[in-house]
Amino acid sequence: MFVAMNRFKVKAGQEEAFEAVWKGRDSRLDEMKGFKTFHLLKGAADEDEGITLYASHTVWESREDFLAWTRSEQFREAHRNAGSNKDLYAGPPRFEGFEAVTGA
Structure with a gap:
């Protein structure tokens, strides 16, 4: 199992x-081999920084399946308008990928 996360400030x-952008986009993830699940997670607000932390969270059968997604036409289409929303962010997203060590 591979978990891919992008953290957003x-x-x-x-x-x-920000939430409307994510709720309204057609990711086409369900068309991809090895895709298991997606969640958009909302964290706490940091009033000192003036941000709210979010994370997009996808679960894949393998790292290879995730990498295939990043090279796919579905990925290009899902991210086509990403640059038009830069005013929502306090900096670029931060990617984090994790291989499962244990699990059910």
């Missing part, structure tokens, strides 16, 4: 707009 006051 969303500017305070832009949370609804």
Whole structure:
């Protein structure tokens, strides 16, 4: 199992707009071999930094399946308009990938 996460620092006051972008996009993840599940997670607000932390979280059968997604037409289409929402973010997303060590 491979877990792929992108962490986002969303500017305070832009949370609804950020969530609307994610709820409205067609990721086509379900078309990909090895895709298991997707979640968009909302963390705590950091008033000192003026941000709210979010993480996109996908689970794949393998790292190879995830990498195939990143090279796919579905990936290009799902991320086509990503640059048009830069004003929602306090910096670029941070990718984190994890191989399962244990699990059910």
